[in-house]
Amino acid sequence: MNPAIEHPLTRKDFESDQAVRWCPGCGDHALLNQIQKLLPTLGIPREDFAFVSGIGCASRFPYYLDTYGMHAIHGRAPAIASGLKLARPELSVWVVTGDGDALAIGGNHFIHALRRNVGIRIVLLNNRIYGLTKGQASPTTELGEHTKSTPLGNVDRPFDPVALALGAGATFVARALDTDLARLGEVLRRAALHPGTAFVEVLQNCNMFADGSYRALTDRATRDEARIVLEHGRPLVFGAARDKGIRLRGLQAEVVAIGPEGAREDELLVHDERADGGALGFLLAQLAAPGFPVPLGVFRAVELPSCEARHAGLVAAAQARHGRGDLQTLLAGGNSWEIG
Amino acid sequence: MNPAALSANLADVRPGATLIVNSGAFTPANLAKAGYAANPLDDDSLAGYRLLAVDMSGLTATALACCGLGRKETERCKNYFALGMMLCLYGQTPEREIESIRARFGERDPRAAEANVIALRAGYGHAEASEWWAEVPHVSPAQLPPGTYRSLTGNQAIALGCVAAAQRAGLPLFLGSYPITPATEILHELAALKHLDVTTFQAEDEIGGICAAIGAAWGGVLALTTTSGPGMSLKAEALGLAVMLELPLVVVNVQRAGPSTGLPTKVEQSDLLQAIHGRHGECPLPVIAARSPADGFDCALEAFRIAVKYMTPVILLSDGGIANAAEPWRIPTVSDLHGPEVRFHTTTADFAPYARNAELARPWVRPGTPGLEHRIGGLEKDFLSGNISHVPANHQRMVETRAAKVDGVAREIPPTRVDGAADAALLMLTWGGTWGAATQARAAAEAAGKAVAHVHLRHLNPLPPDLGDILQRHRTVLVPELNLGQLSLLLRERYLREVVPLCKVQGRPFMVEEILHRILELA
Structure with a gap:
């Protein structure tokens, strides 16, 4: 009898015996907490979780979770996880990665995992900096930012991970904030249950090397004006007084005031996470400060056959055509001769 | 031979040897393309050879006159005319090849099948009537042990050997690979064998290919990645990870001439030191090499036996010559094939991820096994628990143990045959x-x-x-x-x-x- 079924799992079951080595105050702690809270509630036996990571602060994650885990090499976790998921489709396979790991050295594996829609969950902790190597610009560091490797200001435009994922054809794309625990937990839960590749960007503060990168989104005084929460089927409304919204003018989004002097609510853009194609999600991903509130929540969630499901279909079709293969027949081939 | 083939290969032909040329192809245009100022069939430049000049193009066209094929299609059949001639010269009958032509083209294009059969018979008949076989030294059939034989290229042999290893182990086979000459046919062969529990994953790059294979090996299937020299360079870091994780993995390097892009379609054996030493850190792994196309089959089986028994990546070296050459292969009986012996670890009592057996191999634990949850990774690990360890003496012990484990593979090597x-x-x-x-x-x-x-x-x-x-x-x-x-x-x-x-x-x-x-x- 599986002990996990006999005794319901608790958060404690997912805590490993290894001391957590992230800096105090690091946003990575929040993700660990949310994951440890989430996993026991999914109805999946503990032994069926596998967490894979690459290199970087975020990639220490598997050590702190008492599941099967692999701390691999820089950028390659999506490829390793893809191989594991194809070999063992019944497992719940997760990748925990960072902005350098996923978008710089591992960019190719990242986009191709999303393209294939292999059933893995990719959680990207985006702190806009290389933390483990102590403060170099990453692919999400903003233009002009001063870091140890860009002392005169960063000259490279950043990737937006959400836009990149949507461009790669991702079927589940979400963004959450490390301090917004309830919404982070909910997004992770939906990611956990998504049948194809689920991508979650977690905006995570590195209090050592890029402190305050998301201050506008987290500070009580500014956050309600700086962020907008995406809700499926609901108009895009934000602001402390919920008095602002996003309206489309042609293909351009604009911020409008709601009310008798401004726009009516039925003029606002209505979020549809199941919209055909990635266009709406991509448009939303373009909303950024300054000028726009930063969207949080699920940008896109559509169900398309996963890579492993398509593969299983090929196997079933091949076996229907040829029967379950026989090794002796295979070795004999179609064209043999006898030597007496 | 046409003029281009004659020009490219004449240097390799011994004086006095027999040259068979398609005189119909020795047109002014073809001669010019091959760099001949004058037709070598007309002067005495080939006097040192026994020259059999046959208008294969013309004779094929005559033989196929009744078939109603276009000029291009007719021209294509001349290879079978040439093959028919060769079968006669080598004392073979044409029947087997006729069967093979019908099997290959019959369903798809019955007209082409019949045209090729006619061309083959015409070539055979031409050689027979010309009585060249009396002039050409007789080549008797190869002396081979009794059995049922088929023809096999090196790439096919390796593909079949990997499937055999997986089937004998009772596990699925997983190939993570990226197309590269001259290794790609292994991917082609295996991609067609889904009904035999084979998963092929055409990765985004060479690194993705080996990493997916590492993930699959972790998952408990027989995992393989195939490549050639440049791909080996790209896989080096992940190979180091596989050494560190101590998971079974077979890496096939079909060597080609390097460095860099080098001569991609040409043969070389210049990746031996790379196979043995080409990784950072002290990173030993077993290396074996196939000696011929058919030997690729046995080597693939052996590579997986070693990989599983010693929980290690194994490099199997082939080369561009072996990959594309074919040789007769005695079809083995499946029950005689010695596959890897797989024992997944499942008991929780005193479990340690890096505890070792007599071969110094650690246990193979499939994720999904209750009570054995643990972490592995590229960082140096504690000798038993596998947890991260920076203890100086532990690192030395682990480096030496990994080396001793690979040295121990020598136990698998039979006495050397002289x-x-x-x-x-x-x-x-x-x-x-x-x-x-x-x-x-x-x-x-x-x-x-x-x-x-x-x-x-x-x-x-x-x-x-x-x-x-x-x-x-x-x-x-x-x-x-x-x-x-x-x-x-x-x-x-x-x-x-x-x-x-x-x-x-x-x-x-x-x-x-x-x-x-x-x-x-x-x-």
Whole structure:
């Protein structure tokens, strides 16, 4: 009898015996907490979780979770996880990665995992900096930012991970904030249950090397004006007084005031996470400060056959055509001769 | 031969040999393309050869006049005309080939099938009527042990060997691969075998190919990645991870001429040192090499046996010559095949992820096994628990243990076979695809009255435990290699003895005579 079924799992079951080595105050702690809270509630036996990571602060994650885990090499976790998921489709396979790991050295594996829609969950902790190597610009560091490797200001435009994922054809794309625990937990839960590749960007503060990168989104005084929460089927409304919204003018989004002097609510853009194609999600991903509130929540969630499901279909079709293969027949081939 | 083939290959043809040319192809345009100022069939430049000039194009067209094919289609059939001639010259009957033509084209294009059969028969008949077979030396069928045979290329053999390993182990096979010449056919072969529990994953790049295979190996299936030299360079970091994780993985390197893009379609054996040493850190792994196309089958099985038994990545070296060449292969009986013995660890009592057995192998634990949740990774690990450890003495112990584990693979190597005169002063030592030319060179040397011993190595790392003793028994050791002396370097380092390298790096295999010549100088 599986002990996990006999005794319901608790958060404690997912805590490993290894001391957590992230800096105090690091946003990575929040993700660990949310994951440890989430996993026991999914109805999946503990032994069926596998967490894979690459290199970087975020990639220490598997050590702190008492599941099967692999701390691999820089950028390659999506490829390793893809191989594991194809070999063992019944497992719940997760990748925990960072902005350098996923978008710089591992960019190719990242986009191709999303393209294939292999059933893995990719959680990207985006702190806009290389933390483990102590403060170099990453692919999400903003233009002009001063870091140890860009002392005169960063000259490279950043990737937006959400836009990149949507461009790669991702079927589940979400963004959450490390301090917004309830919404982070909910997004992770939906990611956990998504049948194809689920991508979650977690905006995570590195209090050592890029402190305050998301201050506008987290500070009580500014956050309600700086962020907008995406809700499926609901108009895009934000602001402390919920008095602002996003309206489309042609293909351009604009911020409008709601009310008798401004726009009516039925003029606002209505979020549809199941919209055909990635266009709406991509448009939303373009909303950024300054000028726009930063969207949080699920940008896109559509169900398309996963890579492993398509593969299983090929196997079933091949076996229907040829029967379950026989090794002796295979070795004999179609064209043999006898030597007496 | 047409003019281009004649121009490219004449240098390799012995004086007095028979040249069979398609005189119909010796048109002014073709002669010009091949760089001939005058038609060599008309002057006496080929006087040193027995020349059989046949208008294969014209005769094929005549034979197919009734078939109603277009000019291009007719022209294409001339290869079967040529094959028909060759079958006659070699004393074979055309029936088997006719069956094969019908099997290949019959369903898809019955008209082409019949046209090719007519061309084959016409070529056969032409040669028979011309009575050339009386002039050409008779080639009798190869002497092979009794059995059922088929033809197999090296790439096919490796693909089949991997499937056989997985089937005998009772596990699925997973290939993570990226297309690269000359290894790609292994991917093609395996991609068509989904009904045999084979998963092929055409990755986004070479690194993705090996990493997906590592993930699959972790998941508990037989995992494989296939590539050629440039791809090996890209896979090096992930190979180091596989060494560190101690998971079974087979990496096939179908070597080609390097460095860089080099000569992608040409053969070389210049990745031996890369296979053995080409990773950062102390990163040992077993390396074996196939000697011929059919040998690829046995080597693939052996690579997986070692990988599983010792929980280690294994590199299997092939080369562009072996990959594309075909040879008769005696079809084995499945029950005789010795596959890897897989025992997944499932007991929770006293479980330690890096506890080791007599072979120093750690347990293979599939994710999904209750109660054995643990973490593995590229960081140095504690000797037992596998948790991260920066303890200095632990690192030394782990480095030495991983090395000792790979050295221990020597236990799997049978006593080294010495062919030829075991007491000869000259020993020829070869590895990989030079086996064929070396074997023939030895036979030719013996026929010339020169004694030579020949050892061919399948295991390159570790080397056979009795090799040192064998080397002591011979005054001179000749090492022919398609590189600048990589095995020679290993032998000097390992056994502190001088050897005589014979190096060739022209993108072409050894000619028997090149090796024979050196043997005769040394013996």
